[in-house]
Amino acid sequence: MEPELTGGRLDGIGVYTQALLANLPGAGCVVQPLSFAPPGAPERLRVGRALPLSFTLATIGDLILPSSARLAVRDLGPDGQPLDLYHATDYRIVRMDCPVVATLHDALPIAHPEWCSPRLRGLKNWLQAKAARKADHVITGSQYSVRELVECFGVDERRISVVYHGVDPCWFDAPDAADVAATLTRHGLRPGYFLTVGTLQPRKNIERLLQAYLALPPVVRAARQLVIVGAPGWRSEELVRRIEAARQQGENVCWLSAVTEHAELRQLYAGSGAFVFPSLYEGFGLPVLEAFASGVPVVASNATSLPEACQGAALEADPLSVPEWTAAMHTIVRDEALRTRLVAAGQRRALQLTWAETARRTVAVYQSILTQ
CATH class of the missing domain: 3.40.50.2000 (Glycogen Phosphorylase B;)
Known part of the structure; x- marks a missing residue:
């Protein structure tokens, strides 16, 4: 997982990501932050270990390779151990060789395109639709968002868990x-x-x-x-x-x-x-x-x-x-x-609605996936 930054300042997705990184260990989860940031990127954009490919290259590979192909990330866990699960805290995900959880916060670009910049709307729609299809499970922040994800992205409601956000x-x-x-x-x-x-x-x-x-x-x-x-x-x-x-x-x-x-x-x-x-x-x-x-x-x-x-x-x-x-x-x-x-x-x-409770409920989602 990696935080988003806008103008050097964490946005809502960044706050969510940072809160999970801080609170998941207290909920009994060993966390390894991973980043799509390219080599040479500023320190503030690099979180934990770098993934083997940039997001752009991984996405291109995702498009041209068979659907059975997976990005190998199993050796990127703590101390080089295999990863049990990968959690993407926004819609920038590719197929991994371990279970993937994606947090999709809303379906705004499709549900209300009039409130999104046309310059980014098409890209966000495409990325979110792909993330919804590729994730083994989806986390969202409200029951309202569940309805939108089902209607706009066709996500099976049985693959969605609601985990409320928290406060520090x-x-x-x-x-x-x-x-x-x-x-x-x-x-x-x-x-x-x-x-x-x-x-x-x-x-x-x-x-x-x-x-x-x-x-x-x-x-x-x-x-x-x-x-x-x-x-x-x-x-x-x-x-x-x-x-x-x-x-x-x-x-x-x-x-x-x-x-x-x-x-x-x-x-x-x-x-x-x-x-x-x-x-x-x-x-x-x-x-x-x-x-x-x-x-x-x-x-x-x-x-x-x-x-x-x-x-x-x-x-x-x-x-x-x-x-x-x-x-x-x-x-x-x-x-x-x-x-x-x-x-x-x-x-x-x-x-x-504390971030500690958000982390506890998120770990419960992880455990339900790993025990299936």
């Missing part, structure tokens, strides 16, 4: 108050703001969130900023213009486009008064779980996998309804009893 224990520990205050001061923030986290792209639905915020009563907007944390992504140009226009008109909107330090992100969660996540599509929704663990009340979309992830611990709203989001945001800041209930429910939910 550090999220349950409140950051130092002085550090939080310093971070807020540096960014010109006041405690109690609405916070959202995610790359600026259409499916994150930040444009409707901005509209909902601007429809709040002036007294609420004056007291509570809207803080958007996320790098600009595909088709974000118009949203960026709208954010800048709101700021120029004196609205309490702050966009932080370059938060890369984990400690700083935790401090931004800690300083918030409510976490708002209006996403149109999620395979799971890790930011919501991080907000739960941080003790922040959450307003979340009622779409795709998010109700399954939240299990009633968030105030839910229709991501397509701006008025519904305005009402939910207004409610969460003025109803203290509701806020208290949501914080408690969120922390209970986060305690059920």
